[in-house]
Amino acid sequence: MNAITVYSTNQCPYCVMLKNFLKEQNLAFKEVNVEENPGIAQKLLDATGRMGVPQTEIDGRWIVGYDPNTIMKVLQK
Incomplete structure (x- = not known):
């Protein structure tokens, strides 16, 4: 199980897209x-x-910005 943490703000449209x-x-x-x-x-x-x-941390790896492709690659490892 991957631990995913999304760091966001209230006004960030890319944060909403990522979530x-x-x-x-x-x-x-x-x-x-x-x-x-x-x-x-x-x-x-x-x-x-x-x-x-947004910044996303997945098991200690960081992804900066709205980047679904990289997130999925990290999760598939």
């Missing part, structure tokens, strides 16, 4: 709202060098 994509694939995920947890932004910056959302 909808994961739901359509019947993939369970945990959502962390960066606006509600400002300290998380530093974690993202440390992990990926980027502040933008």
